[in-house]
Amino acid sequence: MAIPAVLYLGATSEAAPLVAAAVVRQPARGARAWVLTWCTLLVVADGAQLWLALHKINNLWIAYLVTPVGGALVLWALSFWQSGQLPRLTLRLAIVPFLVAWAVLTVAFEDTSAFSRAAEPMASLMCLGAATFTLLTRSRDAVGSLLRHDWFWVTAGMALYFGMLSTVGPLSALLLGDAPGLMFQAYEVKSVLQAAAFLAVAGGMVCPAAA
Secondary structure: OOOOHHHHHHHHHHHHHHHHHHHHOOOOOHHHHHHHHHHHHHHHHHHHHHHHHHOOOOOOHHHHHHHHHHHHHHHHHHHOOOOOHHHHHHHHHOHHHHHHHHHHHHHHHOOOOOOOOOHHHHHHHHHHHHHHHHHHHHHHHOOOOHHHOHHHHHHHHHHHHHHHHHHHHHHHHHHHHHOHHHHHHHHHHHHHHHHHHHHHHHHHHOOOOOO
16 A cells, blocks of 8 residues: 555654754754754654555554653753753653653553554653643743744644644554554544644744743
8 A cells, every 4th residue: 555645744744843953053952952853763763664664564663662762852852941940850850750651551551563552642641741831831931922932833843743642542553453544544634733743843943042
């Protein structure tokens, strides 16, 4: 079965922040550097998944390697955009229990050759909460237009991405056996939302770096 073009759109959109950062040539420090590292990880992972899919090899196991690393990178990146020392330290310390919870859920409930029902949704909800918290707290104290702040676009894009991602695994596992056609439609919708999310992150990369 041919891979729909919209799925390529979703996968390649993860490179948009990297392209934006290269075009504007602003120094990538702090949160921005870690966000770009996260995007690079996703690009490499999607490239590997695509290669495996084209060779008709199961590629679902890659997500079980990428998701905990990506989640840790996101939490670390967002910690730089916290307004106070306590939330900054909280996000950084949360990485350890996050990884422990990921490992426990994976060992206890997951089949790494199938869609994730527990571990990936947990990771996505954790990152969704961190991105939303950062967006709301920074917006409360922001000076000037929100649209001129890099953290606004990046955290909004992350919130959209992880909100969508938290439902994909369980929904795919539910639909795969009984309604594979609906599952492919769900992935097409996912790809559109993913493209919108990473275009927002790319928009943040062209804004002035937050203090």
